[in-house]
Amino acid sequence: MRITSAPISANSMAQNGPGPMPAISITLTPSSGPISVSLTCGLSLFGATIGTRPLETNRNSLMSISSEKTDFRGHDGQMLAARLERASGVPRAYALFAHCFTCTKDIYAARRISQGLAERGIAVLRFDFTGLGASEGDFGNTGFTSNIDDLIAAASFLREEHEAPTILIGHSLGGAAVLRAAEAIPEAAAVATIGAPADPAHVAHLLEDKADEIRDKGRATVNIGGRPFDIRAEFLDDITANRPRDYIGDLRKALIVFHGPRDQIVGIENAAEIFTAAKHPKSFVSLDDADHLLSRQQDADYVADVLSAWASRYIGETEKRTTPQPPDGITRVAESGTGRFTQDVWAGGHFLQADEPASFGGDNVGPTPYDLLSAALGACTTMTIRMYADRKKLPLEQVSVDVSHEKIHASDCADCETESGKVDRFSREITLSGDLDETQRARLLEIADKCPVHRTLLSEVKVETREVT
Numbered sequence: 001m002r003i004t005s006a007p008i009s010a011n012s013m014a015q016n017g018p019g020p021m022p023a024i025s026i027t028l029t030p031s032s033g034p035i036s037v038s039l040t041c042g043l044s045l046f047g048a049t050i051g052t053r054p055l056e057t058n059r060n061s062l063m064s065i066s067s068e069k070t071d072f073r074g075h076d077g078q079m080l081a082a083r084l085e086r087a088s089g090v091p092r093a094y095a096l097f098a099h100c101f102t103c104t105k106d107i108y109a110a111r112r113i114s115q116g117l118a119e120r121g122i123a124v125l126r127f128d129f130t131g132l133g134a135s136e137g138d139f140g141n142t143g144f145t146s147n148i149d150d151l152i153a154a155a156s157f158l159r160e161e162h163e164a165p166t167i168l169i170g171h172s173l174g175g176a177a178v179l180r181a182a183e184a185i186p187e188a189a190a191v192a193t194i195g196a197p198a199d200p201a202h203v204a205h206l207l208e209d210k211a212d213e214i215r216d217k218g219r220a221t222v223n224i225g226g227r228p229f230d231i232r233a234e235f236l237d238d239i240t241a242n243r244p245r246d247y248i249g250d251l252r253k254a255l256i257v258f259h260g261p262r263d264q265i266v267g268i269e270n271a272a273e274i275f276t277a278a279k280h281p282k283s284f285v286s287l288d289d290a291d292h293l294l295s296r297q298q299d300a301d302y303v304a305d306v307l308s309a310w311a312s313r314y315i316g317e318t319e320k321r322t323t324p325q326p327p328d329g330i331t332r333v334a335e336s337g338t339g340r341f342t343q344d345v346w347a348g349g350h351f352l353q354a355d356e357p358a359s360f361g362g363d364n365v366g367p368t369p370y371d372l373l374s375a376a377l378g379a380c381t382t383m384t385i386r387m388y389a390d391r392k393k394l395p396l397e398q399v400s401v402d403v404s405h406e407k408i409h410a411s412d413c414a415d416c417e418t419e420s421g422k423v424d425r426f427s428r429e430i431t432l433s434g435d436l437d438e439t440q441r442a443r444l445l446e447i448a449d450k451c452p453v454h455r456t457l458l459s460e461v462k463v464e465t466r467e468v469t
Contacts, residue, residue, distance in 0.1 A: 064088065065118040072157035074130050074137065075149030081105070081134035082154070084162075085114045086123035088364045090338045093315040094158050095167035096185075097126040098151055098174030100195075100293070101203050102229055104133030109171055109194070109294035116304025122167065122311070127154055139229060143238035144177065144200045151181040159187070166190065166315045169307070172266060172292065176200045179244050179274075182253055190314040191251065192307055194258040195292050197266050198273035200239040248277040254314045258303055260287035283310060325349070339363035374403040377426055380453035385430075388447045396444070397434035403427070426457070 065087045074080040083105060095117060099110045105126040114124035129150050131139030151168075158165050164187035170178035175196025182191050197203070221230055255278045259271035275284050285306055290299035323344035326332035332346040336353060341362040343354040354372060356362030367375065378401045389396035404427045410418045413425070430448060432441055448454070 065115060067115070070125075072127075072153065074135070074153050075146055076130065076137065078130055078136035080127050080130065080136070080150060080154070082125055082127035082157075083114075084123060084125050085118035087118055087121055088358055090342070090363055090365055091123035091163070092121040093123070093167060093311070094163045094165045095122050095124045095169055095311075096151065096154055096158065096165040096178075096188075097124050098147070098168075098170040098177050098181075099126065099129070100172030100174055102132065102139075103172075104128050106133065107171075107293070109300055112294070112297060112300035113169070113171075113194075113304050113307075116301055117308055120304065120308040122308060122315075123162070124169075125154060125158055125165070143235045144173075144180075144242055145238050147173075147177045148181045148184075151177055152184045155181075155185045155188075164188075167192065167307075167311050170194065170196060171294075172196060173200060173203055176242075176244055179248055179251065180242060182251060183247070188253060189316065190254045190256070190311050192256045192258065192311075193274060194294070194303060195260065195263055195266050195287075196257070196270065196274065198244060198270040198277075200242050200244070203239060245273065245277050248274060249279055251278060254281045254283075256283040256285065256307065256310050258285050258287055258306075260290040260292070262289050263287075263292045265292035281314075325351075339365065342366070370405050374405050374426065377451070377453050377457065378403040378428070380451040381428060381430070381448050384451040385432075385444050385447055389444065394440055394444070395434045395436060396432060398431075399433070399444075400431045401448075402429040402431075 065085055068084045068086075070082050070084055071079045072082060095114075097105075097110055097114055099105055099107055103110070105111075105128050110126050114126050117124050127150075128135035129147050130137035130142045155165055165185065166187055167190045168178040168182055168185065168188050169192045170176065171194045173196070175193030176199070178191055179193065179196070182188050215236070255274075257271050257275050257278075259266075259268055261268045271284065275282060287294075287299060287303070290296065290302075294300045294303065323332060323334040323336070323346065325346050328349075330346075331348075333343050333354070336342040336344045339355060339362065341356040341360075342365055345352050345354050345366075353366035354369060355364055355366045356368055357364045381401050381403075382399045385399045386396070388394075389399075406425055406427075407422045408425050410416055410420055410423050413423050416423050428448065430445065432444055436444070
């Protein structure tokens, strides 16, 4: 076993790039580093500010995702075009996204929020309602009720092919639709509306110029958003017949209402009506100056951030932990039953999962065993340096370490006792931030080697194994 360490000056890297340091000379090419997205989170209850704090998302911590084309049969047998966004491995949950009136699944808000949730482990199915986008059917023959039926069909598709959705998300009129469809999707535990009207009849204002013609002739072509749509009298009857106030109170699911106070399409008073009609658990999140379509990336990302965190309380993640927590002092690892190599891990009262990458036949839902070993060495290293710096009152602002692991031929290791076979080599690259002189930096590097995990790796270790029944 061999462990090497090298200090990297944070100030030097930021200003001049990496350079030689005392004790060890090393050349590094710094990566772009994590991207921090700072957002101001102002939670308010219809004007009364509850709190403001920054939300930071480390984009490097998010999962890589895939976007899969698929389709399923809608309420009348027509094929509806859909996309399933998800990360590799087993999703935390499945969600169903309903787009806005006369929009499609590919509108920016639907696409960005779905991708954002997928990056956070929540798979999302978004689809085109009948007669819209790439879906089959005649939009003129559809209405609010048929949208609800399409949502129920989409949930059935997920249930049969993947897993029933536990989260329903609706944007604008899609929000009103998920509120109505929720009772027919028993697995759904959480509902989110984004800029939703309190009454589907709200969209009638888009048809005002043609309302009389629609009533008189039974149908008319209406220009909405620069596109012509065939609207029938049955559509007007349908949206006025559904009154969410009559059923929101019986939702029996967690509800979160996203709405912008400056929404020029669906006023903030709609959010107030939905929130007031609903029973707890319910939450309201102000979208501040976001527009109705969430056309700015930071607004769509913000919704994905908050929605993911909020939903974790309701999607039954703890119920998926089939491995019971062990007594204090015991680390327990057991197969999760959800993947070929996926393991449930209880350590120090904390739960996580370990896995192998997809290239090795795993589902990549957690770090590998060697990743965890590297993490243990890294955490121990920074903790040891911090304790020493605090005790000696050194001006250390922050310490971080990058740990890599590889197996090398013993013949390539000049100072290894092993002469044949392979040797495990852990390499540490330590960044010390603060007004430290060269002597202090060199001393902190020496202290890194006194990390208990470091010592364990280099000392004689005995592993005892026995079967228990």
